Amino acid sequence: DSGVTQTPKHLITATGQRVTLRCSPRSGDLSVYWYQQSLDQGLQFLIQYYNGEERAKGNILERFSAQQFPDLHSELNLSSLELGDSALYFCASSVDGGGETQYFGPGTRLLVL
Amino acid sequence: AQSVAQPEDQVNVAEGNPLTVKCTYSVSGNPYLFWYVQYPNRGLQFLLKYITGDNLVKGSYGFEAEFNKSQTSFHLKKPSALVSDSALYFCAVDRYNTDKLIFGTGTRLQVFP
Numbered sequence: 497d498s499g500v501t502q503t504p505k506h507l508i509t510a511t512g513q514r515v516t517l518r519c520s521p522r523s524g525d526l527s528v529y530w531y532q533q534s535l536d537q538g539l540q541f542l543i544q545y546y547n548g549e550e551r552a553k554g555n556i557l558e559r560f561s562a563q564q565f566p567d568l569h570s571e572l573n574l575s576s577l578e579l580g581d582s583a584l585y586f587c588a589s590s591v592d593g594g595g596e597t598q599y600f601g602p603g604t605r606l607l608v609l
Numbered sequence: 610a611q612s613v614a615q616p617e618d619q620v621n622v623a624e625g626n627p628l629t630v631k632c633t634y635s636v637s638g639n640p641y642l643f644w645y646v647q648y649p650n651r652g653l654q655f656l657l658k659y660i661t662g663d664n665l666v667k668g669s670y671g672f673e674a675e676f677n678k679s680q681t682s683f684h685l686k687k688p689s690a691l692v693s694d695s696a697l698y699f700c701a702v703d704r705y706n707t708d709k710l711i712f713g714t715g716t717r718l719q720v721f722p
Binding site: 498500527529531538539540541544551552554586588590595596597598599600601602603 | 641643645651652653654655658660699703707708709710711712713714715
């Protein structure tokens with residue numbers, strides 16, 4: 497158990513809908529990262545937040561957004577969902593950054609029908 | 610250009626034999642290199658990382674990896690494989706200390722009794 501929690505574990509929704517994925521980092525970790533794992537794209541970095549501020553952005557679609565709250569938990573919002581958004585979404589956390597180890601949560605499996 | 614390459618989709622090894630899972634990278638400067646393992650329906654678990662120093666890095670569950678700058682490789686090794694080591698292994702690089710982990714495509718390790 498990495499200490500990173502993600503809810504929900506599974507999510508089934510329809511195209512065009514909006515969902516919110518939630519992540520609680522390990523105690524003491526200030527950085528939160530979101531990754532998408534799909535069969536065709538592999539594991540891709542989406543976005544990083546550090547202590548409430550966006551720090552780095554990867555291949556995140558404009559339909560997707562994230563935020564980190566004062567208690568350091570993070571939410572990833574996915575809107576106007578398409579079939580291709582079906583994937584496993586991971587959250588990871590680290591103490592800071594700069595080469596610090598990222599510890600991953602169990603993931604949220606999203607299925608868009 | 611891909612930053613991390615895992616040339617083998619699958620590696621098969623008999624229990625008790627040594628195993629090697631290959632990883633090469635193509636980034637400039639001094640990258641931070643990581644290995645993670647993913648068991649079915651689980652998140653990624655951190656195994657080990659190379660930041661600087663000794664080229665041989667020891668990690669969890671008896672795994673180790675050797676950093677070779679001239680060959681730009683970071684192969685994962687274990688002297689004696691266990692059936693329970695069967696999983697999906699990912700090599701990752703943190704380019705330019707940006708905290709954006711770039712993952713390889715993964716190598717499925719199958720250890721046969």
